[in-house]
Amino acid sequence: MKLYQLHSKQAFPISKQKAWEFLSNPENLKVITPEHMGFHILSGADRPMFSGQIIQYKVSPFPGYTTKWVTEITHVKEGEYFVDEQRFGPYALWHHKHFIKDIDGGIEMEDIIDYKIPFGILGQLAHPVIVKKQLKQIFSYREKKLTKLFGRLESIPNELILKSF
Template sequence: MKLYQLHSRQTLPITQDEAWNFLSNPANLKLITPDHMGFHILNGADRDMFPGQIIQYSVAPFAGITTKWVTEITHVKEGEYFVDEQRFGPYALWHHKHFINPVSGGVEMEDIIDYKLPFGILGQLAHPMLVKKQLEKIFAYREMKLEEIFGRMKDSSNKLSIKSIS
């Protein structure tokens, strides 16, 4: 079993409350997801975030392939972090931690995603050519959109890494 980890950090010139209010609202995920992904919330995003919340999406991770994705919000510490886990969808495992850390002049948003691909060795072969590249594009788009919405910090040191951890 091959486990991968995506680690992203982005600093923005906003308050922790502003970051939390935006990121903890599932409806805003569509704003920071590339249009070609065909991302739509089907249900479950009609209330403030809470542990146990189930959210259903429709997404097209690759052209011509649309799938449903069901996530559960498993942990929430208001203003600081939340965790979503895939219950049904394109990954064999998806565990996504979202942290909002105050820094001088703004916040650092940190994402740590541990994921596993389905289809055994075929999934592992597809990772570098398809999945990793797609995740890099999605997070580059997200970084650009968040800077468009909130501005860029003067000495921003945004980082993205994806690596195999097992």
């Protein structure tokens, strides 16, 4: 089974505190998720983020298919990073690291997602046609939405890299 990785970086002219307040609030995930995905939080987002927090969502990753997605916040370092891991959902593995660091003029937000697709060879065949395309679309949407909310540091290019191992 192949392991895939998505690596995204964006820079915003905001404080680390403002970035952390937005990114560490699970309710804001709906704000930066495309509407067509039918994203809805079912439970677990009623408290500030903490290690061990379980959050349940409903999501439609592609038309005609809706699933429950359960994640656990496994690591939190206030103002610096947090990690969410899928406990139940559409992936065989989902490990998502979110980092925030100070840079000249604002902050850099970095996402590193390691994931595996279920269904063996069928999943691997579907990856470039469906999953990779979908993830690029989601992160492109997030980039545009976050830029609209916070502005952009023009001197630092955004990055989105997807690779397999």
